[in-house]
Amino acid sequence: MAERERRITPPYGGVFVPRTRVMDADDCNRAIWRMAHEIIERNHGLDTVHLVGLQTGGVPFAEKLAGALTAIDGTEVEVGSLDVAFYRDDIGLRPVLPEAVTDIPWELDGQVVVLCDDVLFTGRTIRAALNALNDYGRPRAIQLAVMIDRGHRELPIRPDYVGKNLPTRRDEVVDVATDGVDLGEMRK
Amino acid sequence: MKHLLSVDDLDGADRIDEVMRLTDAFVEVSARTIPRVPALRGKTVAWLFYEDSTRTRLSFETAAKRLSADTMNFSVSTSSVKKGESLRDTALTVEAMGVDAIVVRHGSAGAPHRIAQWVGATVINAGDGWHEHPTQALLDTYTIRDKLGGLAGRHIAIIGDIKHSRVARSDVLAFTAMGAEVTLVAPPTLLPPSLEGWPVRVSHNLDAVLPTVDVAYLLRMQRERMTEALLPSLREYTACYGLTTRRVDLMDDKAIVMHPGPMNRGVEISAEVADLPRSVIVDQVRNGVAVRMAVLYLLLGAGTDLVAPDQEPDRS
Amino acid sequence: MSERQGTTVIKGGRVVDATGERAADVLVQHGQILAVGPDLDGDAVIDAGGCIVAPGLVDLHSHLREPGKEEAETVETGARGAALGGYTAILAMPNTTPAIDSAGVVREVLELGASAPCDVHTSGAITVGRAGQQLAPMAEMAALGVRIFTDDGAGVQDNRLMRRAMEYASGLGVTLAQHCEDDALCGGGHMHEGAWSSRLGIPGQPAEAEELMVMRDIALARLTGARIHFQHLSTAGSVRMVAEAKAAGLLVTAEATPHHFTLTDACCASYDPVFKVNPPLRTDADVAAVKAALASGAIDAIATDHAPHTTEDKEQPFDEAPPGMLGLETALALALTELDLPIAQILALLSWRPAAILGIGHVHGGPVAEGAPANLCVIDPSATWVVDPVALASRSRNTPFAGRTLRGKVRHTLLHGEPVVLDGVAQR
Numbered sequence: 001m002a003e004r005e006r007r008i009t010p011p012y013g014g015v016f017v018p019r020t021r022v023m024d025a026d027d028c029n030r031a032i033w034r035m036a037h038e039i040i041e042r043n044h045g046l047d048t049v050h051l052v053g054l055q056t057g058g059v060p061f062a063e064k065l066a067g068a069l070t071a072i073d074g075t076e077v078e079v080g081s082l083d084v085a086f087y088r089d090d091i092g093l094r095p096v097l098p099e100a101v102t103d104i105p106w107e108l109d110g111q112v113v114v115l116c117d118d119v120l121f122t123g124r125t126i127r128a129a130l131n132a133l134n135d136y137g138r139p140r141a142i143q144l145a146v147m148i149d150r151g152h153r154e155l156p157i158r159p160d161y162v163g164k165n166l167p168t169r170r171d172e173v174v175d176v177a178t179d180g181v182d183l184g185e186m187r188k
Numbered sequence: 189m190k191h192l193l194s195v196d197d198l199d200g201a202d203r204i205d206e207v208m209r210l211t212d213a214f215v216e217v218s219a220r221t222i223p224r225v226p227a228l229r230g231k232t233v234a235w236l237f238y239e240d241s242t243r244t245r246l247s248f249e250t251a252a253k254r255l256s257a258d259t260m261n262f263s264v265s266t267s268s269v270k271k272g273e274s275l276r277d278t279a280l281t282v283e284a285m286g287v288d289a290i291v292v293r294h295g296s297a298g299a300p301h302r303i304a305q306w307v308g309a310t311v312i313n314a315g316d317g318w319h320e321h322p323t324q325a326l327l328d329t330y331t332i333r334d335k336l337g338g339l340a341g342r343h344i345a346i347i348g349d350i351k352h353s354r355v356a357r358s359d360v361l362a363f364t365a366m367g368a369e370v371t372l373v374a375p376p377t378l379l380p381p382s383l384e385g386w387p388v389r390v391s392h393n394l395d396a397v398l399p400t401v402d403v404a405y406l407l408r409m410q411r412e413r414m415t416e417a418l419l420p421s422l423r424e425y426t427a428c429y430g431l432t433t434r435r436v437d438l439m440d441d442k443a444i445v446m447h448p449g450p451m452n453r454g455v456e457i458s459a460e461v462a463d464l465p466r467s468v469i470v471d472q473v474r475n476g477v478a479v480r481m482a483v484l485y486l487l488l489g490a491g492t493d494l495v496a497p498d499q500e501p502d503r504s
Numbered sequence: 505m506s507e508r509q510g511t512t513v514i515k516g517g518r519v520v521d522a523t524g525e526r527a528a529d530v531l532v533q534h535g536q537i538l539a540v541g542p543d544l545d546g547d548a549v550i551d552a553g554g555c556i557v558a559p560g561l562v563d564l565h566s567h568l569r570e571p572g573k574e575e576a577e578t579v580e581t582g583a584r585g586a587a588l589g590g591y592t593a594i595l596a597m598p599n600t601t602p603a604i605d606s607a608g609v610v611r612e613v614l615e616l617g618a619s620a621p622c623d624v625h626t627s628g629a630i631t632v633g634r635a636g637q638q639l640a641p642m643a644e645m646a647a648l649g650v651r652i653f654t655d656d657g658a659g660v661q662d663n664r665l666m667r668r669a670m671e672y673a674s675g676l677g678v679t680l681a682q683h684c685e686d687d688a689l690c691g692g693g694h695m696h697e698g699a700w701s702s703r704l705g706i707p708g709q710p711a712e713a714e715e716l717m718v719m720r721d722i723a724l725a726r727l728t729g730a731r732i733h734f735q736h737l738s739t740a741g742s743v744r745m746v747a748e749a750k751a752a753g754l755l756v757t758a759e760a761t762p763h764h765f766t767l768t769d770a771c772c773a774s775y776d777p778v779f780k781v782n783p784p785l786r787t788d789a790d791v792a793a794v795k796a797a798l799a800s801g802a803i804d805a806i807a808t809d810h811a812p813h814t815t816e817d818k819e820q821p822f823d824e825a826p827p828g829m830l831g832l833e834t835a836l837a838l839a840l841t842e843l844d845l846p847i848a849q850i851l852a853l854l855s856w857r858p859a860a861i862l863g864i865g866h867v868h869g870g871p872v873a874e875g876a877p878a879n880l881c882v883i884d885p886s887a888t889w890v891v892d893p894v895a896l897a898s899r900s901r902n903t904p905f906a907g908r909t910l911r912g913k914v915r916h917t918l919l920h921g922e923p924v925v926l927d928g929v930a931q932r
Contacts, residue, residue: 083213086225086255091489097206098213135222276819296821297705298775305776317823319705357705380702381710416691 016175018182022166025179028147031163035145036068038161039114046075048140049112054129055083055099057118057176061147065116080104087128108137114161118176120146123157147176191304191311192483195322195361204329204365210482211330211475217254218478227489228257234287235261236279236303237314238294243449244314247473248291251480255489260285279303288488292316310487318352324448325358327479329366331472332403335444340367345397347373347429348407348456351380355448356407360388373397373429377418394429398438405446406431409456422455432458436466444468510534512921513544517552517882520848521559521871522856530557532878535921539874550916550923552882558851559869560592560879560917561836562858564681564759565656565735565807567828568624570616571609572601577812577899579613582832583620585810585897587924589833590881590914593623593859593868598634599657605629605640610648621924621932625862627652630669630680636661639669646676651863654681656735659717661687666721670730679861681733684717684742685709685783694823696769696784704772706822711739711790714783718742722749725756733861734758736809738783740793747802757861759807762838763829765794767904777818777825778904781811798853799845805858808835812900830903833896838905840885840912847885878921887913897930
């Protein structure tokens with residue numbers, strides 16, 4: 001789990017304790033390949049498609065997705081990264097420091113951006129990401145790919161591509177790592 | 189950290205590093221088509237400038253605007269101060285307008301410290317007397333890190349009127365905290381009367397120092413120093429301590445030249461040297477905006493001191 | 505009519521004066537001490553159990569601000585604070601507006617002091633308007649009882665003028681007191697020049713600015729044979745020169761303030777001008793030297809340099825605020841708390857030696873004995889209290905000792921037999 005997530009999830013400074021393995025590495029791979037196919041199908045190819053991973057959990061996910069897209073379609077897909085710290089609506093309420101510098105080295109006007117994140121929860125990060133992208137240009141379309149949709153939305157946001165829908169309790173924590181996905185909770 | 193009054197408030201290299209990393213993010217923001225983020229929407233930042241300083245005020249104002257903060261200018265002309273309002277009354281008046289931060293520039297050392305004792309708002313020192321100018325030191329640190337990859341083990345010469353320089357005092361604290369070696373180069377009349385506790389070396393011979401420096405940091409030489417019998421003449425100062433083309437040749441090829449501005453071309457720095465690629469004075473100004481964004485964001489937005497232990501997790 | 509009518513007895517205390525120490529009651533009538541001895545009775549009884557009964561204290565250095573700056577202090581409020589601090593006589597400094605540089609202003613200040621709860625003496629300026637240009641009419645002021653002349657707030661800069669002043673003063677039998685500060689060398693300094701001023705970026709004034717004038721005035725004392733009193737000495741160098749001058753037989757006396765033996769320039773790190781004073785707070789080494797000189801007698805007296813300033817005046821940046829701090833109500837307790845000296849020696853520094861310098865030893869500071877004027881203070885040497893600026897009698901609040909716990913409290917003060925302070929409460 002990302003350092004930032006760990007830092008800002010109560011109890012602060014706790015550690016993630018896994019309870020159930022939800023997906024193993026193979027499950028994850030299969031989901032990524034399926035989502036890659038869906039992205040190509042939906043966009044009739046990859047001509048104008050760019051992936052933008054959300055710092056920090058979304059970036060490795062976006063890279064894996066890009067690898068699958070290239071393997072299927074044969075076209076190189078560019079991956080950018082976006083840190084939404086400055087756009088969050090909870091600035092001043094909690095420690096919100098950017099994890100890394102945003103890197104979106106292309107013109108976005110007229111392009112399709114697939115935002116990639118590991119876990120979709122309340123939707124507030126995606127709201128911040130949509131605002132942030134606006135400051136980089138005017139994409140033709142923005143789509144959303146997430147590895148896990150755990151529900152509990154607080155904003156009218158839904159993903160276009162989902163690795164797995166995972167019903168959770170609010171106080172549970174989902175950890176997406178390279179070797180699989182765990183459900184558990186934070187303990188001090 | 190509630191206020192930024194001195195580089196010491198950052199409490200060493202870790203916190204300065206944090207400002208540097210945050211500045212990286214704001215350099216990226218500043219390079220965008222729309223160089224503005226909503227981070228400080230709804231916050232108000234006021235300028236309380238008792239000394240004219242167009243460049244510092246503009247830099248802070250640009251930084252605040254790029255963070256979407258509202259700004260207001262409470263410019264105090266020296267004449268109205270002389271009419272007798274106490275510093276405290278002025279500070280309380282500004283605060284009563286509902287500001288979140290007050291950026292203070294004052295000709296008296298410690299004025300921002302006093303204001304911080306009286307008001308609830310965050311106070312940022314934008315230069316107080318001969319004392320400190322912490323955001324200048326942070327932008328200098330950022331510029332050196334950017335140009336040379338870091339400060340640890342680097343040799344930085346600060347040259348000129350150290351005694352009357354708030355920039356020098358803040359730079360010494362920041363540079364040495366980041367592991368650089370600092371040599372002060374000045375005639376004894378322009379050094380502070382005591383350097384007890386300053387982790388620096390001192391030289392009165394610029395030619396001897398230049399071959400080993402990674403950074404030659406020049407301070408502005410003010411003409412009024414001549415009338416205080418601190419120097420015989422500007423000409424003599426330039427002859428002994430001015431960075432001329434001949435002296436630049438003594439420096440390592442990769443060494444850089446810095447200046448907090450405004451420059452006196454032909455006095456502390458020759459016109460040709462100021463325009464060399466190794467002179468990074470314009471980069472300092474550019475980085476100043478991003479550094480001040482980082483400072484404002486850290487003090488007003490990051491909320492590192494505001495974490496409520498029982499707060500609802502907000503993960504998305 | 506009984507012989508004992510209208511008597512007051514101070515009961516159960518230990519009398520300490522220049523002649524020694526003894527357990528005794530003190531009987532007072534008509535402003536005079538009627539008897540000193542065991543088991544005395546009087547119409548009124550003032551309890552002094554566990555307390556020291558001593559001659560009233562004498563301050564050589566009070567700024568009473570009247571005329572001209574009554575919002576900071578008046579003769580009356582200053583004198584009330586003095587009484588609460590155990591003083592029965594104080595010497596007003598001449599840096600008022602207008603300056604006390606003529607018989608007219610001297611008369612005004614003496615009249616203001618006539619009804620005060622403490623004897624108010626005044627100094628006179630050495631030069632007209634304290635401007636350092638022209639001698640003030642010293643003879644005219646001396647005729648009204650002025651015994652000490654000073655330009656305090658500034659030193660007399662001009663060497664020739666100072667020589668003339670000393671020569672002229674010696675003819676009048678009065679004493680010149682000098683605020684030692686070489687203006688040129690101070691050059692706009694606002695604190696002691698050293699490691700702290702360098703770090704804080706506050707313009708400093710070197711110890712040598714004081715020492716140069718001490719050195720000059722010692723030389724002029726040798727030249728003229730005149731008497732000179734050095735005010736508020738603050739540096740190790742000054743103290744050493746004064747000790748040497750005394751050893752050489754010159755007519756030199758000196759005072760030191762409580763803040764110069766308790767506080768250092770490190771206090772200025774808060775940038776609070778309550779710590780701004782002239783001469784400035786110095787280093788640990790200087791504090792140690794001043795303490796040693798108080799112990800050895802090289803410094804004759806503790807003087808407060810009580811300098812009230814309004815809160816507004818101190819709510820300015822350090823370099824814009826006026827110098828000075830309150831002293832009358834804390835001096836004795838600071839001496840008792842901070843000086844490791846026998847009580848008799850501390851009282852000598854605060855009472856009979858300054859009284860002698862001021863030439864009022866026959867009224868104040870003299871031995872507690874039958875027939876002497878009843879100017880007395882009763883001190884509880886073990887009582888502790890916390891300095892609260894709001895609780896002070898002064899019109900101003902600029903004490904640097906706020907929040908400090910001190911040992912030793914004045915319980916009663918008698919001025920010419922009248923209790924002006926009883927149980928720590930001013931009676932008028």
